[in-house]
Amino acid sequence: MQIDFSRSIIDIVLGHENTVPDRPALIFDLGEGPQDSLTYAQTAARVRQLASALSARGLAGRRIALLFSAGTDFALALLACLAVGSVAIPVAPVGRRRARLQNILSMLGDIRPDCIMLDDSMAGQFGQELSAALPGTMRYLEFSALGQGTHPFTPLTLKPDQLAVLQFTSGTTSNPKGVMITHGNIIANETMIQAAFGHSQDSHFVGWVPHYHDQGLFGNILQPLFLGSTCVITSPAAFINKPMSWLHLISRYRAHTSGGPNFGYDLCVDYATRRGIPELDLSSWRVAFNGAERVRPSTLDRFAECFADAGFDKRAFLPCYGLAESTLVTIAVPPQSEPVVRTYDSRALAAGRAEESAEGLDLACCGPAMAGAEARIVDPKTGEPLPDGSVGEIWLRGPHIAVGYIDNEAATEATFGGRLDEGGPFLRTGDLGFSTPEGFFIVSRLKDTIIVRGRNYAPSDVEHIWSELSGTVGQASAAAVEIEIGDVQHIVLIAEMKRDEARSLSDEMLQETAGKLRAIAMERLELSITDLVMVPASAIPRTTSGKVQRKQAGRMLMDGDLAIIGMTGPLAQAFQPSRQKASAAG
The missing domain is CATH 3.40.50.12780 (ANL, N-terminal domain)
Incomplete structure (x- = not known):
């Protein structure tokens, strides 16, 4: 290129x-008509x-x-x-x-x-x-x-x-x-x-993702200005308060491109399920990008089914992958192509292998590296390239990769200084994934990975089980963390409860819920969940883009900074927030 x-x-x-x-x-x-236009x-x-x-x-x-x-x-x-x-x-x-x-x-x-x-x-x-x-x-x-x-x-x-x-x-x-x-x-x-x-000067945008986030800045604002197209900006608060305002703007301005992380699409579906679908025409929407940590196939399916009658074409979905260190995007599926979803054996993934299975974890392909970029799967411990189907760290190279972190030479070298036999430097993303002839699949964050007896588990897999149990599919309502107290390892799920549900929570209900969680996690993942901790809605810390901060949630739990509604498991007896040797692993 x-x-x-x-x-x-x-x-x-x-x-x-x-x-x-x-x-x-x-x-x-903000959904009521233009407040400003230039x-x-x-x-x-x-x-x-x-x-x-x-x-x-x-x-x-x-x-x-x-x-x-x-x-x-x-x-x-x-x-x-x-x-x-x-x-x-x-x-x-x-x-x-x-x-x-x-x-x-x-x-x-x-x-x-x-x-x-x-x-x-x-x-x-x-x-x-x-x-x-x-x-x-x-x-x-x-x-x-x-x-x-x-x-x-x-x-x-x-x-x-x-x-x-x-x-x-x-x-x-x-x-x-x-x-x-x-x-x-x-x-x-x-x-x-x-x-x-597949953008042109006529590819107009609508965007609600915060402007201080890479997706909002380099995607929703600078990409249309680069093209010479139109950039329609709304506020994140307006979207959160009235999710349909986003879709109304796409309909009103005949937007070609818009998108956001999983929860944006899920919020629209949840709202429409409760209150019905207003009159919309989403037929102009040709690129519905989704660049969350891991694109959820259930999110794509629910949204496409919900808004099909409003003219939304599932082929508009464009799963992609990037991070702030790569300016914005590095990996993306071709536009106007049916999302590629495959089911992989969860136990094999934990062992570092991507094996398709009739039952297991559904993953959406994020496509190949974009023209002008290079993406590789590398063993994070040895620095050796891995073949297709092996789970490893995603390394990136290209002219869009940032030059490093300001005033932080050590972190810059550790993150931006990856080397392979054919040269470098590569950006070490800290994300785990695997490659196939169709493209790359994202598994989890390397630093968030739960390691039990040498096997790697993606916390999002545990969190998805909770979303199914609690009826919060598509929502970031839990954080799975690994916590060590002394030499004892605890695999803890911190889960949020709605206010009305919290008032009726009994110890019997807590034990029953924890039992179901443990049974499903063992059956699907062969992972033993030791503890379940219930906290109020919105108690789990999140980034500015809505991603769950798992390590921070674990630290808050051990420091006594989480308001606990209910707690069951061995950690409940050993729990002492002031205990000096207690720390979130990693």
Whole structure:
């Protein structure tokens, strides 16, 4: 694949004012109609004005943290930062208010930006306290006060190896790290996505995934701007509160591409099951990408069946795989192809072999590596390449792979320095999977893997059993973790309960549920679940993209930071949150 590194994303976006000046570039709509809309001509003019104002304030070439709510202002601020050669750092405004402020200050302390810029919404929530808490060397700037530059501005010539964005990892298995994304990384991955997803200038987007998440930033915002198509932005909160608003926007704007992780599709099905399906026309939706940790076949089936009468074509589903360290996507199925789902023996997977079986674990293929990228399956212990059908760590290589973690040489070498006989470096993803002639199948996170007597078990397999028992299929409502107390290993399932169910939970019901869980896990996986811990809904920690933080959940359990509704198993007797030798394994 030929990738043109002669132009930056800024050159391309501003160039659209000459080819499609009147086409809407950015639309913000919460489901009630456009709240804000900018054409490519208006976007280009606004970016130049903002870039001129940033340059006049001495912020060219600086690190600028962006604390913004969903909307067009974030996209404008991001583009203006890139236009002056600055490093844009999207900051996630998530969690409870007090915790959010501390998390923001902690992140700012780690990355030490020269300036933090806030939109009106974030300034109203955090402005006074944040400006007072910032160190004297860090500037505080409100977007609305930035004004417009008075001098004509010509974007800088940006080199491919020049740092563009610090994208923070999700923090699923460790503290979030700042991934260094260059201008060349952006051009490479946007070019690869365009080709792999079959996009054109008429491939309009609708997106609700948070803009500070790689999927929201590089997929829902920068890909349509790269193409010269239309980007319709809605807020995650609007979608969560009214799931059908997402589908209404796809119908209203005749979107070609939209998507998200498993829970987004599941939320729509659950809502439609309870309240019915409104009048929708989803026939324009040609690419429904799903890039969760592991694409669930049950999610694809339920959504396709639920919305078939609304014009949704199951062939629109496009399972894919990527992570922040690869800018966005590396592996993807061809567009408009029927999802490939295979059933594999769970016990064989635990032993490192992918063997098809009449009964077992259903896995969806995420396709081959996209053109311009390379993906390999490697033994994580020996560093030796593995053949098709062997479970190992996914290693990636290509021009879209980030250059490393900011101010963290040790982690950069450990993650980005993988070597094979034919060379490198490769990105070690920390994800387990296997390859077939059809493509790659994702199994689990390497660091989350439960190891019992030398056999590897994916925690998501245990969690899926719980979802079946509890009627929460498709929802991230449990965390399977391995906990050690002294020399004793406990395999624990931490499961959430709805408020009305928690009130009626008796010890007899708890024991019965735990018995069913243990029986099914032993039958399917040959895994002994030692403990079941029931906690309130939303008690399990999650990343900004909704992924369960299993290691953190285990630590919270042992530190006494989880509100426990019920608990059964040997851990209940040994449970002492203050015990020093108790720790989450790994």
